Amino acid sequence: MKDGARKVSDSTSQAARVPAHEQVYQKLREQILFGEIAPGEAVTIQGLTERLDAGMTPVREAIRRLTSEGALQFQGNRRVIVPHLTDANISEIIFARQWLESHLALRATERATPADHQQLTFMDDAVDHAIQQGDLRNYLEMNYRFHAKIYDLAGAPILSEIADSLWLRFGPSLRVMIGRVGTQNQPDKHKAVLECMRTGDAEGSARAIREDMLQGMEQIRRILEISGDDR
Amino acid sequence: MKDGARKVSDSTSQAARVPAHEQVYQKLREQILFGEIAPGEAVTIQGLTERLDAGMTPVREAIRRLTSEGALQFQGNRRVIVPHLTDANISEIIFARQWLESHLALRATERATPADHQQLTFMDDAVDHAIQQGDLRNYLEMNYRFHAKIYDLAGAPILSEIADSLWLRFGPSLRVMIGRVGTQNQPDKHKAVLECMRTGDAEGSARAIREDMLQGMEQIRRILEISGDDR
DNA sequence: TGACCCAGAATATGATCAAATTTTTCCGTG
């Protein structure tokens, strides 16, 4: 009954170890994180089963997970959307990230090895490259990976998860903001962070990361304030 | 084929508006939060379908949600357990709760009305009552509700969610701790918090809540340190 | 001790039922 043109177990040869619901989760997560789904846009189960070529159950589970993390939002009735950020939301996120990013950067600086410094430098170069190319999607991804690497280095899994989940909340709006302002106008403090990490200046890293974060978040706030039109 | 001895829609008469996966989530969440499932204990899908008298799909979704929130943990293979807390975990939770609880208490103090003060007083009385009775389960629940009410008053949904998810992480261990120490030896700072809230001393509330939290968390750390045996 | 087999548990699909939104139809009014 399941004869021919299905995709039984050939998907990625040896990637069969990863359960479907996990794969679906990862894919959907990235699509939200990097703004492929706009704030306010609806996410339907059946739409995703086609879009991601998956069954209904795995999609369902992925949606639940992302809803828990604040990346998606129940819409009273049983619709699910990518939430809009309110001004109050942004304030909360800024408040939380001030603590989180500073602390994680501080710990990361203390624990990072030269090899880690090099990896971070590569990532930052990739960010710069994406900026030059005006490659929006790649900019978002590389910028995220830079920060995510720092989270990872901090060796604080719980705090890292919280930071990650915050990123999921503002990711879609970040994309809107950059889409309007352009990648060119994105000054970041990554160079300063790298310098501090190399010299072991943990406090300095924390301060630089905090400023980097604030720049971005305030820019999001400004853009979303002006244009409440993206619905 | 759906006629006879099934449980089609008779479960709770008019509670049909709440989806099953939501109900299952709430129930399982409480069971974890109030320590009915011990750290290290396995949680099986089929076990829950019986335990909560639910279908397999809703149970699955509830487990995914709780896993996202850190209340459950994938065990490499496809087992799911209530995670053990490590010493490092506790440090992270303390760090996070220090700023979260303080900030939420501060905001709550600024926004609370006399009616809210009264509700909090009732809740604290319930805590005291549970302590006198030595009613472990009720103590845990009322203590949680006291804090949750403060989160609610703060009017900061994102931060509240984070605080809630942290509670899910240490809930099971809190139960272990109190189960060993007894409800009697649980001094709390709730009275001080209430007094500060009534007089509008926001900083004072923040400090008192922070101390209350620290007391509890350090006690958990101490107990778990001594006895690595609960597995 | 190591390989094999079996039981049980988890993953994943498709079918089926229910709810909600959208579209269509129809009637009354200006």
Place this chain on the structure above:
DNA sequence: CACGGAAAAATTTGATCATATTCTGGGTCA
């Protein structure tokens, strides 16, 4: 005669379950 709006039909989408399939772990036998 056209327009607006309410009611009803139709379509779309979500919720749940029964079932088939796959994988893990443990026990047994050589």
